[in-house]
Amino acid sequence: MTDKNQADEVIIEAENTQPSKQIAVPTPSYPEKLYIIPIHNRPFFPAQVLPILVNEDPWEKTLRRVAKTEHHSVAIFYTEEPFDENFNIESLPKCGTLVKIHHVSKEDDKLQFVAQGITRVKIKGFLTHKPPYLAEVEYPKNSEDSSNEVRAYGMAVINAIKELLPLNPLYSEELKNYLNRFSPNEPSPLTDFAAALTTAPGEELQQVLDTIPVLRRMEKVLPLLRKEVEVARIQNKLSTEVNEKISKNQRDFFLREQLKIIQRELGITKDDKSADADEFKARLKEKVLPEQAQKRIDEELHKLSLLETGSPEYAVTRNYLDWATALPWSIMGKDKLNLKHAQKVLDKHHAGLEDVKNRILEFLAIGAYKGEINGSIILLVGPPGVGKTSIGKSIAESLGRPFYRFSLGGMRDEAEIKGHRRTYIGAQPGKLVQALKEVQVINPVIMLDEIDKMGQSYQGDPASALLETLDPEQNINFLDHYLDLRLDLSKVLFVCTANTLDSIPGPLLDRMEVISLAGYITEEKLAIAKKHLWPKQLEKAGVPKGKISITDSALKAIIEGYAREAGVRQLEKRLAKVIRKSVVTLLKEPELNIKISHKNLEPLLGMPIFHNEQVLAGIGIITGLAWTSMGGATLPIEATCVHTLNRGFKLTGQLGDVMKESAEIAYSYITSHLKEYKANPEFFDKAFVHLHVPEGATPKDGPSAGVTMASALLSLARNQAPKKGVAMTGELTLTGQVLAIGGVREKVIAARRQKIMELILPDANRGHYEELPDYLKQGLTIHFAKTYKDVAKVLFS
Numbered sequence: 001m002t003d004k005n006q007a008d009e010v011i012i013e014a015e016n017t018q019p020s021k022q023i024a025v026p027t028p029s030y031p032e033k034l035y036i037i038p039i040h041n042r043p044f045f046p047a048q049v050l051p052i053l054v055n056e057d058p059w060e061k062t063l064r065r066v067a068k069t070e071h072h073s074v075a076i077f078y079t080e081e082p083f084d085e086n087f088n089i090e091s092l093p094k095c096g097t098l099v100k101i102h103h104v105s106k107e108d109d110k111l112q113f114v115a116q117g118i119t120r121v122k123i124k125g126f127l128t129h130k131p132p133y134l135a136e137v138e139y140p141k142n143s144e145d146s147s148n149e150v151r152a153y154g155m156a157v158i159n160a161i162k163e164l165l166p167l168n169p170l171y172s173e174e175l176k177n178y179l180n181r182f183s184p185n186e187p188s189p190l191t192d193f194a195a196a197l198t199t200a201p202g203e204e205l206q207q208v209l210d211t212i213p214v215l216r217r218m219e220k221v222l223p224l225l226r227k228e229v230e231v232a233r234i235q236n237k238l239s240t241e242v243n244e245k246i247s248k249n250q251r252d253f254f255l256r257e258q259l260k261i262i263q264r265e266l267g268i269t270k271d272d273k274s275a276d277a278d279e280f281k282a283r284l285k286e287k288v289l290p291e292q293a294q295k296r297i298d299e300e301l302h303k304l305s306l307l308e309t310g311s312p313e314y315a316v317t318r319n320y321l322d323w324a325t326a327l328p329w330s331i332m333g334k335d336k337l338n339l340k341h342a343q344k345v346l347d348k349h350h351a352g353l354e355d356v357k358n359r360i361l362e363f364l365a366i367g368a369y370k371g372e373i374n375g376s377i378i379l380l381v382g383p384p385g386v387g388k389t390s391i392g393k394s395i396a397e398s399l400g401r402p403f404y405r406f407s408l409g410g411m412r413d414e415a416e417i418k419g420h421r422r423t424y425i426g427a428q429p430g431k432l433v434q435a436l437k438e439v440q441v442i443n444p445v446i447m448l449d450e451i452d453k454m455g456q457s458y459q460g461d462p463a464s465a466l467l468e469t470l471d472p473e474q475n476i477n478f479l480d481h482y483l484d485l486r487l488d489l490s491k492v493l494f495v496c497t498a499n500t501l502d503s504i505p506g507p508l509l510d511r512m513e514v515i516s517l518a519g520y521i522t523e524e525k526l527a528i529a530k531k532h533l534w535p536k537q538l539e540k541a542g543v544p545k546g547k548i549s550i551t552d553s554a555l556k557a558i559i560e561g562y563a564r565e566a567g568v569r570q571l572e573k574r575l576a577k578v579i580r581k582s583v584v585t586l587l588k589e590p591e592l593n594i595k596i597s598h599k600n601l602e603p604l605l606g607m608p609i610f611h612n613e614q615v616l617a618g619i620g621i622i623t624g625l626a627w628t629s630m631g632g633a634t635l636p637i638e639a640t641c642v643h644t645l646n647r648g649f650k651l652t653g654q655l656g657d658v659m660k661e662s663a664e665i666a667y668s669y670i671t672s673h674l675k676e677y678k679a680n681p682e683f684f685d686k687a688f689v690h691l692h693v694p695e696g697a698t699p700k701d702g703p704s705a706g707v708t709m710a711s712a713l714l715s716l717a718r719n720q721a722p723k724k725g726v727a728m729t730g731e732l733t734l735t736g737q738v739l740a741i742g743g744v745r746e747k748v749i750a751a752r753r754q755k756i757m758e759l760i761l762p763d764a765n766r767g768h769y770e771e772l773p774d775y776l777k778q779g780l781t782i783h784f785a786k787t788y789k790d791v792a793k794v795l796f797s
Contacts (some may be wrong), residue, residue: 001188017546027408030098034075034121035062036089036133040112042202043078043209044097046117047193052076055083056109061105062132072486073100075121075137078206080645089133095120095210098139117192120209140212142188153218156186157194160225164197166665167232187214195221198228230789273309276318277301280325288330293485297324320422323429324483326437332491334439335366335399349394350387351527352775354643356380359515360395373443375400375492377470379451379509381501382517382629385567391517392447392495401493402439409450414465419482423729429482432469432489443491451508452498463505470494470511519566519632521752525559526552533572541579545599548582550575550596557598561608564753566632566746578604617724622795625729625750625759626700627743632750634727635705637693639712653693656701663691666710669788670717673736677792679717689716704741706732707760707791722795727751728760736788740764748776757781 037059039052066074077096079088099115106112120140127134195208204224211217280301289297300321307314336342342364346357367373378395380388389405396403411417420427424610428434435446454463468474475489496512498504520528534550558578563571581604582594616623620639625632642650651663667689675681691709693700707730715722729747731739740762741747750768751759761769763784769777785791 002029030119030121030139031069031071031073032136033099033134034073034137035066036075036077036092036096036123036135037062038077038079038083038087038089038092039081040079043190043205044076044099044115044117045196045205045209046097046119047189048115048117048196050115051112052115053110053112056106056111058131059111063113065132066101071100072102073098073118075099075135076115077123078202078209080202085158089126089129092123093206093210095140095206097121097209098137099557120212122753127756138494142212142214150187150215150218151777153215154190154220154391156222157190157218157225159195160222160229161197163229164225164232164239167229167236191217192223194225195412198224199231200224200228211751218708231460238481254409266287272434273305276321277304280321283325284329286331287328287608290329293324293329296485297321311314316422320483323433323437324485327433327487328436328440328442331441332404335367335372335373335401335443337364337371337399337526339365339368344576345398346394349390349532351524351531353387353391353517354516355771356517357390360391360459361397364398373493374472375511377472377496379496379498379512379514380517381498381514383519383566384499385565385569386517386519387567388497388517389447389449391446392497395493395495399493401439402444403447404435404439404444405447405449406435407449409453410455411462412455413482414462417462417465417469417479421481422484427482429480432478433480433483433487436487443487443493445493445495448494448496450498451496452500452503463508466508467511470496470508472511516745518743519749520568521749522556522559523775525563525568525571526555528568529555529571529575533568533575535705537576537579540576543579543581543586546593547586548579548594548596550578553598554596554601557601557608558605561601562605564610566749574605582654617721619721620712621720622708622711622715623721623727623754623756624705625727625747626702626704627746632743632746632748634750634756635693635700637691637705637708637712639689639709639716641716642688642690644688646688647685648688650690650691651686652690655693656699658701658703659693659705662703662706662731663709666706666713666732667691669732669734670710670713670737674717677714677718677796679714680737683717689713703731703739704729704743706730707738707785707788710788711791711795714796718796720796723758725755725756725795726758726760726795727756728791729761730762730785730791732788738762738764738785738787738791743774744768745772748772748780752776752780759783760794762786763790 018564032359037054039054044050044052062074075096076099077092079087079092081091098118098121100118102114102116104111104113118440120142121137122140124136124138129134166362172539183493191208191214195205198205198221204220204537208217208220211220280297284297300317304314304317304321307317337753339361342361346360363376363378364373380391382388392405393403415430417430417432419430419433432446435444436442448466451466468478469489472490475492477486478489479486501514530552532591534547538545538548558574559571562574578596578601582596585594586592602608616636616638622637624635624637626635627633642648649663649667651660655663670677671684674683691712693705707728710732711722711728729741731741733739744761744765745768748759758781759780760783763786766784769782783790785794
């Protein structure tokens, strides 16, 4: 039949066809020509009755033509690739299945029909090569084999299927009844049915369909079936384990819920909502809240009672109430206003720092006289390692107040101070509210460490957020963004620490009382090492007292040769290293008692890092004094005449803008007053002068080197060396006035370290010098200069 003849056939609509309500019984007479429908998922076996879903286009024409035929049958063939417009009908496999079509229905752009597998079918030749595909077919003969081997395989297949049925819940009772119709006497349909049960790949199932001899087919199907049984058994085991866990959890859950209901009925306990509300109310019984805070908390408690415990809003409200009720609204810690106790605590933890300790005692004395200490803001400024943090702890201990410390170093988000808004997920209060919740009093000592190292970002400026916190006039009504309630921080004693004042904003610095901590001199470090650092390191290493000892000369050698910084951190590290090295020796010789003197330090610590600096002397060389963030230092300045060919002035030493200006001012002043200081008035007219500050790799800047630079230039112009053993500091004006400088204590300590006992200081700093402890002033000769003439008299008589 040609494609044209097929097109001329009368098409009967599939929806008008009344298919048989009963499954047709196969007959020996099968059609010689069949329409072909390829399917992609897996092969269709003769023993199957299953629904099949195909696309409306192009299979609607095929089903309409099948509906016209008397046999209502098609041939279904498996194809590995999905059907598309480029499909090659010649690529179909050797065998397919003749199926009878029942119950054709249409839904959206899909067609569905029930296919009843009848028998295997092979294609002899195609009559059409475009849908609807029509082909001449033949039916391979399936000779029944009744040998014992076939019967044995048949029994094995039936047993395997029976094993599979209880393991897979997809196989119902109807399927078990369906299986009862098969027997070892009918091996072919039994084998096809068994193959259809498996989840083997389509290629393996097609091989089964292509195999006509029953025995060979059974040999292919039985391994597939056994594999399916093993997979089902493993899956069933896993499912059983999971179900047992789930069942246990469900059982525990139901029992707990029943227990809650029983306890609630008996009045033994309450539900979660009531328990939460009662807990929050119980927290507030001993506290007196401001009217605004009490009203807000009552509103939140009422809101909590209306919400379901599982709702997200319930968790947010509960978290808010947890914070709001946990604060110590009216709980005041009792202060120990005993100056003798405070003095004892300060002396116990700190050697030296007498001026700082006296200032703290004055602060406590005011509180003792008044009967209470209102919140104050103290700023401890000094180099690293001088004991700023430990002084804050000592203040808290001497007052008997709780101590809370948090570092502001690197903080860039103002929410760390004032909290997040409640609208954010994971919002929480700021550090100050967290501190009050932890210490449980309204008047703790709170240390704001590293206040000079705060940053700024798009998230805000925490330094500005601190203005409200540290202002005694404003912090009585401090507002945290999370709580949105006014808190009284006026009773809190704030202790801030910083290394320098330069990076602290002016408005913030104005709200704090500054107490400066300078570096320690050798005698103070020696006392700290003996009383605190050495015993602490011995205890840390677990070494008994007397097993390792150290002489005062060794401690002094460590201080001067290995730890010359302003604080004592490096000193502590060196002592720890000495003990570590000594413990290694003790492990080798347990009976040995080690005594460390200055003679055996080098094997333990290596060569000294610092050496006694030679104080430079000669024409054009002056020793100045400088302040750094690590403490004081000596600063030699050299001036020389390079040549006398032309006038010039050169500066080196990596100087900052301020020091460059100081050098220019000193050069101008000395040049214009050479005759007054008995120098050659024409010296600078022809001299090319080079002024250098050694250690060029170290940046230097600050307004205190003018006097020193002028003295170096005057010494060069007079061709006279200045007086030996004199160091100086001070800023110079164009009219010769000597201005005040900062860091007097640090500079005095630096001079004493270099054994320089004669100093020139600005007269404006006379008061700062007089405030120094007597042990720092002992043996010093101080000249106070109002003008540069006073400096020149000392240096050049």
